[in-house]
Amino acid sequence: MSTALTAAAWQQHRASVYRYLRRRLPSVELAEDLVQETFLRLHRTPPQTETPAQLRAWLLRTARNLVVDHYRARRDEVEVDDALAADDGDRAAALRTLEPCIAPLAARLPEQYRAALLWDLAGVPQQEIAARQNIGLSGAKSRVQRARNLLQQEFQHCCRYHFDHADALIGYTPLAASPACSGVAGEGPP
Template identity: 30%
Template sequence: MAEALNERAEADVDQQLMSQYSQGDTSAFESLYQKHKGGLYRYFVRQIGDLQLAEDLYQETWGRVIKAASSYETSAKFTTWLYRIAHNLLIDHVRAVKPVDLFSEAFTEEQDADSLLPSDTQAPDTQFEEGVKAKLLKHCISLLPTVQKEALLLNMEGGFTAGGIAEVVGISLEATKSRIRYANQSLKACVMNKWQEVENER
């Protein structure tokens, strides 16, 4: 309940900042940008293997926000609007052209195992374990189907619930929930398997 209220207050702040910017207050835009730049940036970078293309799309998204600031409807939640623009750009520029090749393949099986091997100088076991699992998760995320990966990033970076994700992506709530469940299950299984491999190598 408190989380929902907090979320609502955040949305109100975003809308206020946006309306202030549309009235000519550049500092309002700066606040808005600082608040959302990291999440949006990672939304692109973690889905697209090409960093340059990811940055171009990121810049294009903010360019569209700036251009459409005067016509921004306060009834729409700002983050929903922002990520919908990003999603549409991603569809237009990446998926329609090269659906497979451009997506992140940051890790190969060989790289993964080597880079995750423990060194003797590392921190205590629990901290070490979390660090390794975080790296394993990154690898596992790259293996997820595109739609599940997007659902995860929208949840983690944008803070969207299943309903919000459905609104941004333009699919049904049930389909979104299904994607989240499958992604959750796949990631957990993938990380545990990889962790087991690491343990075995130790």
Template identity: 25%
Template sequence: MAQCNIFEVWEDYKSSLLGFIKKRITDQDDAKDVLQEVLLKSYQYCSNGKDVMYLKSWLYKVTQNAIIDYYKKNNKRDALDFEIEEDEQERSVLGEASDYIKVLLKLIPEEYAQPLYLYDIEGNDQKKIAEQLQLTLPNTKSRIQRARVKLKEKFLECCVVSFGETGEMISFDIKSECTLLKNERASIENSKK
């Protein structure tokens, strides 16, 4: 366990937390207000000298509670029915991560990227991919598996990833030196406006 200093880590997490909030609160100003509540609550907790074992998952829990408080305070009854469960949070994080898969595929050799793209993104079966790329079926399967390993390596090179106690991805944020994904994130955020 480490003593938390929220101001040391806030810049690393605030954009992913804001994205998490915006998926649940559509009003941009309200979403930013909830983010400020998260900062305030986190600061109040940490300023008492308390320790946090899994900082990122703890921040998401504080954020989840702040969203629920927002709906309670605004008497939005139907929205209160949405208890954000851990698996929903995981799906949300995986969905956000999948936005970057096509970009990351450009960073691995074409001989691996192409079969993986055809299989996982386009949904083709492996036999059809083998025929299309003039490969044997075992070779195609091997390339898909190797591509997944290489893709995971690139993802971990470009992102700071937090995993839960059972190994599931809780959250991720793009490292500042990974300009390719930073540009993709900006493009995604601009398209949502």
């Protein structure tokens, strides 16, 4: 659809699409986002009609489908503890919060990384991790960081992250269909 036609449809139908969405969604922001998505879909793949009544019906049907998709995605979403979304940047605390959920993934890591990660999650100081693994402090720090990165990669294969408007992690959805997620789907934070 041309930009001019999309703009005209926006002017004519935006308010009714917004009212429709706002009655069915928990927040103004989400309703506004889905209004925009509705009109993006109109612009990308317009219906085969030109009449205003049929166009309005198409827009409302598209908006309804977006609401259904939103709630379907939320059904499987797991909320994350507030400690994970804290602004303190303490990644180890975030990992400790998710430990019960990610234990099966940690088991997939090579032994040296798995041990360093599990000790880190348990709050063992990195100097003690270095002593336990018979390596230097800088080596222990590198090993813990590498273990965290490997675990994050494993986690990303199994879950879709959800962030708020400030890019703070607020939840995740296990991707049960992924073969990499056996033993993980359905588990979540305590």
